[in-house]
Amino acid sequence: SRNIRLAVIPGDGIGTEVVAEGLKVLEAVGTKIDATHYDLGAARYHRTGETLPDAVLEELRGYDAILLGAVGDPSVPPGVLERDLLLKIRFAFDHYVNLRPVKLFPGVETPLADTPVENIDMIVVREGTEGLYAGTGGVMRRGTPYEIATQESLNTAHGVERVVRYAFEKARSRPRKKLTLVHKTNVLTYAGDLWQRTVDRVAEEYSDVTTDYSHIDAASMFFVSQPERFDVVVTDNLFGDIITDLGAAIAGGIGLAASGNINPEGTAPSMFEPVHGSAPDIAGQGKADPTATILSVAMMLDHLGLSAEAAKVEQAVADDIVERLTGWSSRTTREIGDDITERVSS
Amino acid sequence: SRNIRLAVIPGDGIGTEVVAEGLKVLEAVGTKIDATHYDLGAARYHRTGETLPDAVLEELRGYDAILLGAVGDPSVPPGVLERDLLLKIRFAFDHYVNLRPVKLFPGVETPLADTPVENIDMIVVREGTEGLYAGTGGVMRRGTPYEIATQESLNTAHGVERVVRYAFEKARSRPRKKLTLVHKTNVLTYAGDLWQRTVDRVAEEYSDVTTDYSHIDAASMFFVSQPERFDVVVTDNLFGDIITDLGAAIAGGIGLAASGNINPEGTAPSMFEPVHGSAPDIAGQGKADPTATILSVAMMLDHLGLSAEAAKVEQAVADDIVERLTGWSSRTTREIGDDITERVSS
Ligand SMILES: CC(C)[C@H](C(=O)O)[C@@H](O)C(=O)O
Ligand SMILES: CC(C)[C@H](C(=O)O)[C@@H](O)C(=O)O
Numbered sequence: 166s167r168n169i170r171l172a173v174i175p176g177d178g179i180g181t182e183v184v185a186e187g188l189k190v191l192e193a194v195g196t197k198i199d200a201t202h203y204d205l206g207a208a209r210y211h212r213t214g215e216t217l218p219d220a221v222l223e224e225l226r227g228y229d230a231i232l233l234g235a236v237g238d239p240s241v242p243p244g245v246l247e248r249d250l251l252l253k254i255r256f257a258f259d260h261y262v263n264l265r266p267v268k269l270f271p272g273v274e275t276p277l278a279d280t281p282v283e284n285i286d287m288i289v290v291r292e293g294t295e296g297l298y299a300g301t302g303g304v305m306r307r308g309t310p311y312e313i314a315t316q317e318s319l320n321t322a323h324g325v326e327r328v329v330r331y332a333f334e335k336a337r338s339r340p341r342k343k344l345t346l347v348h349k350t351n352v353l354t355y356a357g358d359l360w361q362r363t364v365d366r367v368a369e370e371y372s373d374v375t376t377d378y379s380h381i382d383a384a385s386m387f388f389v390s391q392p393e394r395f396d397v398v399v400t401d402n403l404f405g406d407i408i409t410d411l412g413a414a415i416a417g418g419i420g421l422a423a424s425g426n427i428n429p430e431g432t433a434p435s436m437f438e439p440v441h442g443s444a445p446d447i448a449g450q451g452k453a454d455p456t457a458t459i460l461s462v463a464m465m466l467d468h469l470g471l472s473a474e475a476a477k478v479e480q481a482v483a484d485d486i487v488e489r490l491t492g493w494s495s496r497t498t499r500e501i502g503d504d505i506t507e508r509v510s511s
Numbered sequence: 512s513r514n515i516r517l518a519v520i521p522g523d524g525i526g527t528e529v530v531a532e533g534l535k536v537l538e539a540v541g542t543k544i545d546a547t548h549y550d551l552g553a554a555r556y557h558r559t560g561e562t563l564p565d566a567v568l569e570e571l572r573g574y575d576a577i578l579l580g581a582v583g584d585p586s587v588p589p590g591v592l593e594r595d596l597l598l599k600i601r602f603a604f605d606h607y608v609n610l611r612p613v614k615l616f617p618g619v620e621t622p623l624a625d626t627p628v629e630n631i632d633m634i635v636v637r638e639g640t641e642g643l644y645a646g647t648g649g650v651m652r653r654g655t656p657y658e659i660a661t662q663e664s665l666n667t668a669h670g671v672e673r674v675v676r677y678a679f680e681k682a683r684s685r686p687r688k689k690l691t692l693v694h695k696t697n698v699l700t701y702a703g704d705l706w707q708r709t710v711d712r713v714a715e716e717y718s719d720v721t722t723d724y725s726h727i728d729a730a731s732m733f734f735v736s737q738p739e740r741f742d743v744v745v746t747d748n749l750f751g752d753i754i755t756d757l758g759a760a761i762a763g764g765i766g767l768a769a770s771g772n773i774n775p776e777g778t779a780p781s782m783f784e785p786v787h788g789s790a791p792d793i794a795g796q797g798k799a800d801p802t803a804t805i806l807s808v809a810m811m812l813d814h815l816g817l818s819a820e821a822a823k824v825e826q827a828v829a830d831d832i833v834e835r836l837t838g839w840s841s842r843t844t845r846e847i848g849d850d851i852t853e854r855v856s857s
Contacts, residue, residue: 237697243696243697243700243703243704243707244696244697244698244700244703247697247698248697248698248700252698274624275624276623276624276735276736277622277623277624277735278620278621278622278623278624278625279624297664297698297699298698300698300700302663302664302699302701302702303701304701304704304705306668308708309668310668310669310672311667311668311669312667312668312705313665313666313667313668314666314667314701314702314704314705315663315664315665315666315701315702316663316664316666316699316701316702317648317661317662317663317664318643318648318661318662318663318664319659319661320659320660320661320662321657321658321659321660322652322655322656322657322658322659323656323657326656349749349752350589350590351583351589351590351593351594352590352593352594352598352643352644352646352749352752353643353648353662354589354590354594354646355648355649355650355660355661355662356648356660356661356662357589357590358589358650358660359650359658359660361589362654381752381753382752382753382755382756382757383756383788385731385753385754385756385757385760386756386757386759386760386765387760388757388760389622389623389735389757389760389761390622390760390764403695403698406695406698406727406728407727407728407731407753408731409728410728410729410731410732411728411731411732411734411735411757413732414731414732414733414734414735414736415735418736419732442729
């Protein structure tokens with residue numbers, strides 16, 4: 166079989182550190198990879214003023230997948246790298262499924278007291294291409310007492326239905342077969358109505374799946390008090406952003422949370438990245454946990470049809486985590502990467 | 512001194528049950544009250560089609576304060592009672608400060624493991640009159656594959672500055688003097704820019720207050736993993752809605768979370784209500800905890816300048832909570848109300 170053509174965007178801050186470990190594991194698991202690095206991020210922006218030139222975007226389109234570390238740096242105005250690099254890729258490549266498992270690995274300490282490991286095992290299907298992330302809105306009379314700033318949430322039948330269908334398929338494939346819509350239908354009545362009607366309509370084709378609804382405020386509470394309520398969660402872009410960080414927290418921390426920005430039809434490459442950000446405060450110190458990136462690599466392998474390799478990486482991570490219990494948890498980024506690499510190679 | 516003129520809106524579901532206990536405590540603490548009940552909510556809506564007639568709204572304006580239970584019922588389309596009753600009052604009476612303490616009472620079990628009681632002690636200042644709650648937006652081609660549904664977040668310099676100033680004053684009055692802005696400036700760039708600039712500008716007048724910033728996703732994580740990061744939080748209407756339910760969860764549950772919808776200038780009555788909703792699933796069963804309403808009554812007394820009475824109610828609740836440790840936690844709504852009433856009367 167031909168090599169996997171992979172575009173690698175380490176990005177900013179700890180992004181470069183964790184991606185290096187992800188690639189190490191990827192090589193060790195025995196996949197044939199042609200990896201090309203792209204120096205997109207804060208440094209290039211400062212050097213050239215470029216975030217993601219259209220020519221580079223078109224080049225990225227030719228790869229089988231993209232592995233991304235993290236983007237964002239305090240030296241760049243908020244939103245510039247996020248919007249013109251990260252979100253630009255998600256939107257251009259129609260990553261309408263942002264897949265984020267929230268699963269407690271045995272051996273990981275959850276901050277929730279008395280929560281059995283099996284109670285935290287869900288998958289959040291976050292919409293990735295519309296809602297408030299559309300970026301529309303504007304400002305008038307900026308800097309005056311009469312300033313008004315707006316943001317728009319754009320939701321389409323097309324955009325909502327395809328992600329809802331994906332979520333129903335996911336729910337069907339899992340033992341509990343339960344799908345919870347998370348929204349705020351009692352306040353965001355126009356968008357909420359579209360989401361709720363879509364779920365209700367598609368549900369008719371999935372009589373084996375139980376559906377449920379939770380307002381985003383109540384869901385945030387339930388993530389902490391009753392995480393076992395959730396199996397598959399489907400939600401919009403912003404609610405999904407919030408609830409998956411919360412999910413990472415209850416599942417043992419942002420150092421373990423993986424994600425995939427998926428284009429299910431394969432009309433463009435999917436992109437895999439840890440849920441965490443560039444963490445400039447700890448960058449360059451070897452303190453970042455590369456596990457989230459390594460688990461994102463496993464998601465990527467699975468997406469590319471290499472399920473045996475994906476399982477091997479996941480198992481190596483699970484074993485590594487159990488080892489942490491025995492004490493040596495103060496490893497550097499590279500040491501954790503080395504330990505997991507050793508497990509997948511053996 | 513003249514009697515306090517109080518408008519009471521028990522509302523739907525458990526709203527009526529918890530409000531009855533709140534009033535009992537209010538009488539017992541020795542305040543002179545003239546209470547007038549308003550039967551607004553689902554029942555009246557079904558009977559008359561009315562949510563909140565303008566004449567009633569104008570009548571409410573004449574009171575010193577409003578005590579509200581909860582509104583919302585599954586028999587009414589989502590948003591009707593919320594928007595045309597609850598939010599109508601918040602907007603009409605310019606309740607631009609939605610004040611929500613997140614404080615762990617000694618004796619209350621938090622779902623967070625190993626969290627000392629003093630680590631959860633913050634106050635969220637949620638904006639109450641704009642943002643996505645403005646309700647603007649719309650729908651086109653409803654029910655077709657070409658449907659588009661929008662929601663708009665409206666943010667004004669006027670609206671943001673006044674709540675930010677209130678939050679700075681709050682922060683100044685507390686020992687830690689720390690204010691954290693929670694937003695999503697890297698995606699909601701127009702609104703985020705207005706909020707961040709406003710905080711930065713007002714901060715110059717408050718050199719004794721430390722300011723900090725957290726994205727809403729990271730803040731949700733920190734509420735669980737490091738709640739001690741927060742002292743006073745200022746945020747917009749929707750983020751505040753989400754984070755205060757999460758706050759209620761970490762501080763021992765929605766049964767204890769109080770709130771005040773404040774008009775700081777007193778140009779209209781402020782309104783006090785538990786953070787929880789109408790909980791139709793347990794309504795009429797005497798299962799609801801009235802403590803959140805009783806603590807909202809304490810906030811109301813404080814707001815009306817009756818700080819000794821407020822302190823008495825709070826102390827009674829604190830003592831009642833400590834008693835729960837000794838076992839009799841399966842009391843009915845009325846029993847909890849009676850026990851707290853007895854403490855304030857003695
Ligand atoms: C960096 C930011 C734009 C991004 C988002 O909000 O989607 C991040 O928080 C995430 O969850 O991947
Ligand atoms: C009932 C609903 C409209 C309300 C809100 O979203 O503000 C509630 O959740 C709250 O927090 O008071």
